[in-house]
Amino acid sequence: MTTTTWHRSHILSLADFTPAEYNTILQTAASFREVLSRRTKKVPALQGQVVANLFFESSTRTRSSFELAAKRLSADTLNFTPGTSSLTKGETILDTAKTYLAMGADMMVIRHREAGVPQAIALELDRLRSRVGVLNAGDGQHEHPSQALLDLFTICSLLDTDRPRLELLAGKKIAIVGDILHSRVARSNIWSLTASGAEVHLAAPPTLLPKLFAEYSHSSGQPNQKLFIHWQLEPALVNADFVMTLRLQKERMTQHLLPSLREYHRLFGITRDRLRLCQPEVKLLHPGPVNRGVEISSDLMDDPQFSLISQQVTSGVAVRMALLYLMGGGKA
Amino acid sequence: MTTTTWHRSHILSLADFTPAEYNTILQTAASFREVLSRRTKKVPALQGQVVANLFFESSTRTRSSFELAAKRLSADTLNFTPGTSSLTKGETILDTAKTYLAMGADMMVIRHREAGVPQAIALELDRLRSRVGVLNAGDGQHEHPSQALLDLFTICSLLDTDRPRLELLAGKKIAIVGDILHSRVARSNIWSLTASGAEVHLAAPPTLLPKLFAEYSHSSGQPNQKLFIHWQLEPALVNADFVMTLRLQKERMTQHLLPSLREYHRLFGITRDRLRLCQPEVKLLHPGPVNRGVEISSDLMDDPQFSLISQQVTSGVAVRMALLYLMGGGKA
Amino acid sequence: MTTTTWHRSHILSLADFTPAEYNTILQTAASFREVLSRRTKKVPALQGQVVANLFFESSTRTRSSFELAAKRLSADTLNFTPGTSSLTKGETILDTAKTYLAMGADMMVIRHREAGVPQAIALELDRLRSRVGVLNAGDGQHEHPSQALLDLFTICSLLDTDRPRLELLAGKKIAIVGDILHSRVARSNIWSLTASGAEVHLAAPPTLLPKLFAEYSHSSGQPNQKLFIHWQLEPALVNADFVMTLRLQKERMTQHLLPSLREYHRLFGITRDRLRLCQPEVKLLHPGPVNRGVEISSDLMDDPQFSLISQQVTSGVAVRMALLYLMGGGKA
Numbered sequence: 003m004t005t006t007t008w009h010r011s012h013i014l015s016l017a018d019f020t021p022a023e024y025n026t027i028l029q030t031a032a033s034f035r036e037v038l039s040r041r042t043k044k045v046p047a048l049q050g051q052v053v054a055n056l057f058f059e060s061s062t063r064t065r066s067s068f069e070l071a072a073k074r075l076s077a078d079t080l081n082f083t084p085g086t087s088s089l090t091k092g093e094t095i096l097d098t099a100k101t102y103l104a105m106g107a108d109m110m111v112i113r114h115r116e117a118g119v120p121q122a123i124a125l126e127l128d129r130l131r132s133r134v135g136v137l138n139a140g141d142g143q144h145e146h147p148s149q150a151l152l153d154l155f156t157i158c159s160l161l162d163t164d165r166p167r168l169e170l171l172a173g174k175k176i177a178i179v180g181d182i183l184h185s186r187v188a189r190s191n192i193w194s195l196t197a198s199g200a201e202v203h204l205a206a207p208p209t210l211l212p213k214l215f216a217e218y219s220h221s222s223g224q225p226n227q228k229l230f231i232h233w234q235l236e237p238a239l240v241n242a243d244f245v246m247t248l249r250l251q252k253e254r255m256t257q258h259l260l261p262s263l264r265e266y267h268r269l270f271g272i273t274r275d276r277l278r279l280c281q282p283e284v285k286l287l288h289p290g291p292v293n294r295g296v297e298i299s300s301d302l303m304d305d306p307q308f309s310l311i312s313q314q315v316t317s318g319v320a321v322r323m324a325l326l327y328l329m330g331g332g333k334a
Numbered sequence: 335m336t337t338t339t340w341h342r343s344h345i346l347s348l349a350d351f352t353p354a355e356y357n358t359i360l361q362t363a364a365s366f367r368e369v370l371s372r373r374t375k376k377v378p379a380l381q382g383q384v385v386a387n388l389f390f391e392s393s394t395r396t397r398s399s400f401e402l403a404a405k406r407l408s409a410d411t412l413n414f415t416p417g418t419s420s421l422t423k424g425e426t427i428l429d430t431a432k433t434y435l436a437m438g439a440d441m442m443v444i445r446h447r448e449a450g451v452p453q454a455i456a457l458e459l460d461r462l463r464s465r466v467g468v469l470n471a472g473d474g475q476h477e478h479p480s481q482a483l484l485d486l487f488t489i490c491s492l493l494d495t496d497r498p499r500l501e502l503l504a505g506k507k508i509a510i511v512g513d514i515l516h517s518r519v520a521r522s523n524i525w526s527l528t529a530s531g532a533e534v535h536l537a538a539p540p541t542l543l544p545k546l547f548a549e550y551s552h553s554s555g556q557p558n559q560k561l562f563i564h565w566q567l568e569p570a571l572v573n574a575d576f577v578m579t580l581r582l583q584k585e586r587m588t589q590h591l592l593p594s595l596r597e598y599h600r601l602f603g604i605t606r607d608r609l610r611l612c613q614p615e616v617k618l619l620h621p622g623p624v625n626r627g628v629e630i631s632s633d634l635m636d637d638p639q640f641s642l643i644s645q646q647v648t649s650g651v652a653v654r655m656a657l658l659y660l661m662g663g664g665k666a
Numbered sequence: 667m668t669t670t671t672w673h674r675s676h677i678l679s680l681a682d683f684t685p686a687e688y689n690t691i692l693q694t695a696a697s698f699r700e701v702l703s704r705r706t707k708k709v710p711a712l713q714g715q716v717v718a719n720l721f722f723e724s725s726t727r728t729r730s731s732f733e734l735a736a737k738r739l740s741a742d743t744l745n746f747t748p749g750t751s752s753l754t755k756g757e758t759i760l761d762t763a764k765t766y767l768a769m770g771a772d773m774m775v776i777r778h779r780e781a782g783v784p785q786a787i788a789l790e791l792d793r794l795r796s797r798v799g800v801l802n803a804g805d806g807q808h809e810h811p812s813q814a815l816l817d818l819f820t821i822c823s824l825l826d827t828d829r830p831r832l833e834l835l836a837g838k839k840i841a842i843v844g845d846i847l848h849s850r851v852a853r854s855n856i857w858s859l860t861a862s863g864a865e866v867h868l869a870a871p872p873t874l875l876p877k878l879f880a881e882y883s884h885s886s887g888q889p890n891q892k893l894f895i896h897w898q899l900e901p902a903l904v905n906a907d908f909v910m911t912l913r914l915q916k917e918r919m920t921q922h923l924l925p926s927l928r929e930y931h932r933l934f935g936i937t938r939d940r941l942r943l944c945q946p947e948v949k950l951l952h953p954g955p956v957n958r959g960v961e962i963s964s965d966l967m968d969d970p971q972f973s974l975i976s977q978q979v980t981s982g983v984a985v986r987m988a989l990l991y992l993m994g995g996g997k998a
Contacts, residue, residue, distance in 0.1 A: 375770065406742075622761075622765065624761065626761075647765050647768035647769055
């Protein structure tokens with residue numbers, strides 16, 4: 003592995019990521035994917051360093067992925083989980099982070115149900131002049147950068163295995179289908195995909211995709227020429243190269259945003275029939291866990307001709323290795 | 335350690351284990367016991383490999399034993415526990431297993447309260463042409479192979495420390511006492527012990543040991559000449575060389591299968607007095623955790639003259655190292 | 667690191683610690699602090715050894731500190747937590763400890779809500795002639811030796827970074843403020859601080875600091891000439907060099923030992939104003955987690971001029987490395 007230039011100490015949002023940064027991550031992840039194909043899937047890059055996983059909102063899947071990424075870089079890991087925490091004892095979240103800082107954590111991976119928590123922790127760590135990097139592993143409805151980056155890596159790797167790079171997506175049509183309003187995954191993906199020059203088509207019922215969403219999606223304030231909003235599924239699917247589905251939270255029903263899962267599936271569920279509207283080579287993504295038969299019909303989910311779901315999980319480890327490696331100073 | 339021939343990719347049940355397989359495990363475990371007696375109790379056999387412990391049914395004791403076995407082979411471990419799982423989020427068990435497969439797990443240790451889950455996962459992993467091995471760490475009332483193998487190793491090691499082997503049990507009388515009906519431990523032990531040529535005597539109240547049980551215990555359909563059923567304790571104990579007791583679940587009372595723990599102890603509890611019926615050198619086993627004063631009288635449990643309980647726990651680590659090692663390709 | 671003479675196999679209480687023992691720990695911790703300042707913060711001292719963290723009472727913060735200390739000594743760790751334990755299955759605490767002994771744990775770090783549990787386990791392990799050391803990580807209202815030792819290390823390091831030693835405290839005035847009655851932290855600190863020749867001033871409301879407490883604080887039965895009791899805050903603070911605050915458990919209100927948190931803060935909370943009574947260089951400690959605005963005013967807690975709270979956390983890892991290292995035979 004070559005030393006790469008990387009200047010970002012925290013990874014909190016993709017809003018201001020440059021194409022060069024995306025490409026550094028994609029290339030670094032590709033080299034780790036190669037490591038993961040060996041029998042001994044481990045490199046000593048972060049030997050003796052400590053990655054603290056502070057999952058205030060629990061997620062076995064994402065935590066396992068980060069934990070494995072850290073271990074494969076030979077880092078030690080510490081897991082903080084809310085059930086056994088001192089948060090119930092009146093400590094603030096910043097106090098918890100400062101405790102792990104004082105213990106000697108070199109990096110913190112943070113998930114919280116409130117938007118902005120990883121950023122608040124990063125600010126505090128910077129104020130204290132620590133050199134500890136914060137990686138946002140999902141904050142409320144804000145962002146989930148590592149998920150969007152693994153989606154990007156999965157797609158770009160499909161287009162060019164050896165040299166995955168942002169430019170491969172220029173001119174591609176990508177549909178994002180589902181509960182866009184509440185989805186941190188969608189928000190991060192919109193940043194990376196529009197940065198790539200792809201055409202991004204959002205499709206959801208109006209309750210889950212308000213019109214004003216489009217305006218919120220631009221840092222420039224200018225409408226994004228590459229972002230399209232649909233309240234029906236079909237126009238988003240027509241000629242799509244990739245279809246990204248989002249997890250539907252069941253509480254959307256009790257919040258009266260949706261009549262039923264069945265109704266949702268009838269209108270926005272991805273089926274074999276509907277995929278005929280897309281490009282013949284279309285591929286399907288989902289951040290998992292899938293509600294089988296809701297976002298995607300069950301047989302389609304398992305069909306390797308269309309589904310990239312398990313490649314996404316595999317990409318997750320390589321991409322998270324790349325992120326920890328770059329944040330950790332990138333010497334291998 | 336020498337390279338051993340091992341062809342089984344999953345360890346799900348002992349029903350079709352051959353004497354050669356039992357002996358390979360016993361010998362491999364003996365060599366790991368030697369490793370465990372050194373100051374540095376670690377070998378690099380599984381360096382860089384990942385063992386995922388998927389304990390859908392929680393068990394600190396068994397999980398710790400597997401985790402330690404994996405770490406002493408220098409593997410990395412990932413623990414999945416139900417409390418923080420995405421199972422509550424509508425994902426199926428197979429989806430969870432496939433997620434850990436996609437992350438790069440090399441082996442999966444699976445415990446589930448339903449019989450057949452490890453087998454279903456193994457089938458799915460094979461269907462996907464993964465080379466990931468599944469080890470059943472207890473499935474419902476079906477089997478618990480690693481427990482029976484550690485029991486076997488404990489007994490055979492007592493008979494010949496340096497060369498524990500199946501043949502040592504030929505002609506020995508072994509009593510299995512307790513809730514046979516619901517016990518996956520008993521079921522696995524019956525396979526290994528009858529394979530060894532021992533005489534196996536089951537003793538339990540009729541509610542916990544139906545007559546038809548004997549017939550279910552043979553794959554051939556022929557009554558097993560070495561398996562005997564008793565509804566009283568004494569005939570099972572007479573001249574026994576080993577007495578295996580089973581854990582009594584307290585819910586058997588609320589299910590009206592037992593009047594009380596006290597009544598159970600009065601009729602089937604192992605006491606110093608009752609051991610006089612056995613061979614003078616008789617030894618006592620229990621898979622743990624013991625209900626003191628129920629299955630075994632409390633003082634007897636702690637008496638090193640009779641009790642092999644702590645040897646069983648120690649054997650557990652060596653046997654699980656052997657299983658992971660053999661499944662992992664067996665190069666040390 | 668040089669080989670140090672250390673004869674204590676368990677660390678259960680500071681009641682009978684000698685000045686030489688305190689100094690060995692302080693020096694060993696200082697050398698580990700140096701290790702922790704390197705990029706690769708790891709030494710192979712306990713390679714292949716297993717540290718079992720048996721936290722019957724859960725504490726993420728203390729467990730993480732011990733886990734990190736163990737990992738930085740290259741030990742493997744096993745975590746036992748009550749939620750998933752077999753204690754609910756009728757096993758005794760000693761049985762649990764014996765299970766981890768039989769699995770091959772080399773050291774046990776034990777926390778329990780009942781006083782005396784670590785000692786009972788240590789006695790049992792000695793009776794069984796194991797050579798496994800027990801480290802009390804907090805037992806009921808009895809002791810919390812590693813916390814007091816990290817407090818001592820923090821203070822002594824401030825007075826002489828390179829050569830922290832007990833004698834530096836002779837003649838210093840140290841106030842301990844708060845719920846002394848229920849505090850295992852206070853109890854351990856009283857032993858170490860009075861052993862150092864410091865003057866120790868306890869301050870709390872009478873309900874949390876009964877008069878007879880003073881008498882209980884001496885093993886000799888003689889009143890300790892260096893220990894003073896106050897039912898008001900001010901006399902404890904006057905000219906103090908260090909102020910140690912204790913965590914206030916909110917259940918003290920429901921137990922009618924305190925009118926309210928606000929009332930407590932008004933009478934015994936440490937504020938910038940009150941610190942003016944102390945030496946100008948006074949420093950503030952708290953074992954964490956802090957109830958902000960109760961034991962200490964929130965701004966003061968974060969003021970690096972006064973607060974040693976984050977140094978305490980950092981010291982914790984170095985001191986726990988020293989304790990595990992010394993118990994483990996001390997070869998580096």
